[in-house]
Amino acid sequence: MLDRLRRRLFWTPRQKFLTLFVALALVAGLGGYGLSRYLAPEDRSCAPGVARPSGSTECVGVNGTGHDFRVPSLTAVTAAIGRENASLKDGEYATVALLLPITAADHGTQVKILRELQGAHAYQYRANHESNSETPKIRLVLANTGNRNAHWRTVVDRLTAMTGAPDRLRAVSGVATSSGEVRDAVTALTGAGIAVVGTTITADDLANGPGRDRYPGLARVSPTNGDEADALAHFGKVDAARAILVQDSRTGDHYIDTLRSAFAASLKGAPYEPQLYTSPADNTQEGTTANTFRQITHLICDTRAETVFFAGRHTQLRQFINALGARGCTERSFTVLTGDEGSYLGTDDKLDRTVLGKRLTVRYAALAHPDAWQPAPGRPVPATGGSTVAYRTFLTDIARADPKPVPLHDGQAIVAYDAMATAVHAIRQATPADAPYPALADVGTQWPQVKGSLRVQGASGWICLDNHGNPYNKAVPIVELAPDGTQRFVQIAWPRGTPPATSCLPPKKD
Incomplete structure (x- = not known):
């Protein structure tokens, strides 16, 4: 009786119709929501100015708000940069961008990028707080070109659109690898009238010179590979009759x-x-070159060579050192000389450090070293070419910018600090007395005047630029890999054989 009453009360034809209508509406609504979610474009943004390109999981773009590009090791320093930028008022600053492969896959490059950010931020803070209120103040943004700089074009296009208000981009630093992608990025940036300051680019053909100013507005704070080789030659006094070259083909x-x-x-x-x-x-991958190096060490044992020059990147350099440590002619002594890629070996866990010191010495031409401008017993600081005062100023700045001790033996933070100092120097030199910031075109024209008494007192040594934006007779620290894993400073070498004169004026070139 009760069931019949419920059916009469609750399941009348009208109620059945309403129930069916509500059910259909609910299904349609859910279906519509699902369809709209399916058809709507995927949100690939990571932060303001940063997104994941199609087919990539990397966060690529330009940002100055503190975004870490999903790289946890960078969170502290990017947050500090974001806080400093947030303290600036619109109209009082010019922007400098750090162009780097921030989401690089290999560990060595990741460490290098962290140090570059720490060094650049240290000078940003000095420029804004410890420079007698000079103007303009400096806003620092990070420009991630992705692993192996694969997305350089997207980022460069964004940077060239930032030269007007509110960004007023006036220089790009970072620019740390001598690769084809970086060359193309530098070509596009300088072609757009943007000044560029390279940190650790050393390739001779990624530089300007007499009759070949292909990158107008490019300056560098590191010596070229040619200068590194000259400095090594002056330091080592190598006998060519007892030397051999191992090179990447x-x-x-x-x-x-x-x-x-x-x-x-x-x-x-x-x-x-x-x-x-x-x-x-x-060339950050292992490949099969270790097998080749095992054979090459046999051939080196067949020669009278005592010195081995190595022309290659750090992964292959490490493989070669390991192979040479296991050579058959262990009774003979060898010295390996190479370029600044040797600095990566200090953090390379795959290097067999037990072979070092056992009749095998590995030395490289560094771009900077924390002991180069620190006096020590029996090792006085050169009278010219750099100064203890400039280096100690850097130590104060890097400690202020990051409360945790920043490892300095690879030289990366020092060079990034100097590159930022050079960019800020040009921006402020180009700023008219009656203007808050310089015209874009005027920054890159300052490089020929960065010399003599207008040189940059770099933490890595004096930065005296020639008329083509290249450092003249820049100090080259010679560093040795010690068996305990430390990167031991040996002495400063000079591309011209001796330190520069007090005037630090490059000679006329024919």
């Missing part, structure tokens, strides 16, 4: 190409042809 990498040429020029008259290997297309 792969072309297109500007660091390798120019280092190979520089070493070959310093070994004219050597009795042995170069020993060749071919690195993988991605």
Whole structure:
């Protein structure tokens, strides 16, 4: 009786219709929501100015609000940069961008990028708080070109659109690898009238020179590979008759190409042809070159060589050192000399450090070292070419910018600090007395005047630029990899053989 009453009360024809209508509406609504979610474009944004390109998981773009590009090791320093930028008022600043492969996959490059950000931020803080209120103040933004700089074009297009208000981009620093992608990025930036300050680019063909100013507005704070090779030659007094060159046969990498040429020029008259290997297309990968190096060490044992010049990137350098440590002729002593890529070996866990010191010495031409301008017993600081005061100022700034001790032995933070100092110097020198910031075109024209008494007192040494934006006779620390893993400073070498004169004025070139 009760059931019949419920059916009559609750399941009348009208109620059945209403129930069906509500059910259909609910299904349609859910279906519509699902369809709209399916058809709507995917949100690939990471932060203001940063997004994931199609087919990529990397966060690529330009940001100055503190975004860490999803790289946890960078969170502290990017947050500090964001806080400093947030303290600036619109109209009182010019912007400097750090162009780097921030989401690089290999560990060595990740460490290098962290140090570059720490060094650049340290000078940003000095420029804004410790420079007698000079103007304009400096806003620092991070420009991530992605792993192996694969997305450089997207980022460069964004930077060229930032030269007007409110950003007023006036210089790009970072620019840290001598690769084809970086060359193309520098070409596009300087072609757009933006001044560029390279930190650790050393390739001779990624530079301007007499009759070949291909990158108008480009300056560098690091010596070229040619200057590194000259400094090594003056330091080591190598006998070419007892030297051999091991070189990568792969072309297109500007660091390798120019280092190979520089070493070959310093070994004219050597009795042995170069020993060749071919690195993988991605030379941060292991590939099969370790097998080749095992064979090359046999051939080196067949020579009278005592010094081995190595022209290649750090992954292959580590493989070669490991192979040479396991050579058959262990009774003989060898010294390996290479370029600044040797600095990566300090953090390379795959390097067999037990072979160092056992009749095997590894030295490289560094771009900077924390002991280079610190006096020590039996090792006085050179009277010119740099100063203890400039280096100690850097130590104060880096400690203020980051409460945790920043490792300095790879030189990356020091060089990034100096590059930022050089960019800020040009921006402020180009700013008219009656203007809050300089015209875009005027910043890159300052480089020929950065010399003499207008030089930059860099933490890595004096930065005296020639008329083409290249450092003249820049200090080159020679560093040795010690068995305990430390990167031990040996002495400063000079591309011209001796330190620069007090005037630090580059000579006329024919």
